[in-house]
Amino acid sequence: MTASDDVATPGPARWSWSRDETRAFGRRVADLIAEYLADLPDGPVFRPVPPELAAAFETKPLPLAGEPADALLDAFASAVAPYPFGNGHPRFHGWVNPPPHVLGVMASALAAAMNPSVAGGNHASVHVEHQVLRWFRELAGFPETSRGLLVSGGSMATLTALAVARHRAAAGAGIDVRAEGLQGHARRFVAYQGEGAHGCVRKAVELLGLGAGSLRTVPSDAEGRIRADALREALARDLADGAVPVALVASVGTVSTGAIDPLDELADLCAEHGVWLHVDGAYGGAAALLLERYADVRAAMGRADSLALDPHKWLYVPVDAGLVLIRDGSAARDAFSLVPPYLRTDDDPHGVNGPVWFSEYGFEQTRPFRALKVWLMLRYFGVEGYRALVEHDIAMAERLAGAVRAQPELELLARGLSIVSFRYVPAGYRARPAVADPDLDALNRRLLTAVQVGGRSFLSGAVVDGAFALRACFVNPGTREEDVDALVAEVVAVGRRVA
Secondary structure (H helix, E strand, O other): OOOOOOOOOOOOOOOOOOHHHHHHHHHHHHHHHHHHHHHHHHOOOOOOOOHHHHHHHHHOOOOOOOOOHHHHHHHHHHHHOOOOOOOOOOOEOOOOOOOOOHHHHHHHHHHHHHOOOOOOOOOHHHHHHHHHHHHHHHHHOOOOOOEEEEEOOHHHHHHHHHHHHHHHHHHHOOOOHHHHOOOOOOOOEEEEEEOOOOOHHHHHHHHOOOOHHHEEEEOEOOOOOEOHHHHHHHHHHHHHOOOEEEEEEEEEOOOOOOOEOOHHHHHHHHHHHOOEEEEEEOOOHHHHHHOHHHHHHHHHHOOOOEEEEOHHHHOOOOOOOEEEEEOOHHHHHHHHOOOOHHHOOOOOOOOOOOOOOHHHOOOOOOOOOOHHHHHHHHHHHHHHHHHHHHHHHHHHHHHHHHHHHHOOOEEEEEEEOOEEEEEEOOOOOOOOOOOOOHHHHHHHHHHHHHHHHHOOOEOEEEEEOOEEEEEEEOOOOOOOHHHHHHHHHHHHHHHHHHO
């Protein structure tokens, strides 16, 4: 592949490129992207980086002299592109990592070309982000007084929301947490999560100074959902001990099973005790916002104090593009803003400042132009287009669940949203259904590694009710029924080989 028949791309260390040089280099980049995306389905889902290449990465010295731009693209094509994470492949079913859509890829380049800092100001990227946030606010049923941010992902969304929750809980206990922190205060601050909660909840609790010992894990029911009665008991115990409940984190789509917590019941209980309700919809929130089958979940999500969503998960936007909504916008501003209240300005439509700065509502000061790719893809697919894509993914999960039920050597352990968790049980093996078994756990761990390295399909692992499971998550509109059937055949074949 050459840059152009008549225009060479610049040599090393050139700051200014001409229009023609930029266009020629861009054509080659576009060719690389087109070939990479088009060729993905024909290659292995995953291939490890060869030891010699890994060693070369580790030992290559810092470049002192520059290299030609074309040579750098050659290096990408030979040493980087052949060894992807795998999530662009239609037979990749691990974790919640969708393929990138072409429009999102190009939008990322356009945003980088502008390269603004979206901390605030009266420039287009700020207004694009406000529009995107308004669209999600309307989908989620949040009031106009709510505020939001595009962030790096669900982890930062949860940390941001729980920081606001901690600020409110501390104020209710007579503590100025921004001035004093939590040091020297006798009352324990506690938070609550379900058994299927994402690990980012514990990280956030630790970073906010509450300590992992103050995170209560509430038991789940048979469907993997938080038990409201168990939460009520935990709240009663903590309140009797003089603790300060900060927040409950509920899930729309738990990690291992795709379970959806009973949000209405939990919202009632949180309202009764003045506890902040944060909903982690990073994975399943998109389905709840878009599909009528989840209309009751969507309505309940609208009652939350804060909501985490990840457009870079089930809306197929390239990483990173997370989102957090805070019902009480003033509470978020009080928790983060360094502008004194008497100096705050709410709008400057004709000047340099523009709307209230995003940096007053979160931790980041320099913020990338994340909104452009979300904005373009929402406009390209529209709600109806996205509904069809998400329904397709759920249909693929239904097909896998049906195939697992029909295959005597496979056992279904959990099914929710577009997640299917199951395990391989050798023919003739006497296993108690859906019960942890050390021998089966070890077998399925070996099976998982063999399938992943084999490159024909890709799964991740999970633990369901103490049992190790093979977990498939479908968030790829390019996956077809034959890909699902190939996954089942691969698991059975590898299972027989390693059993």
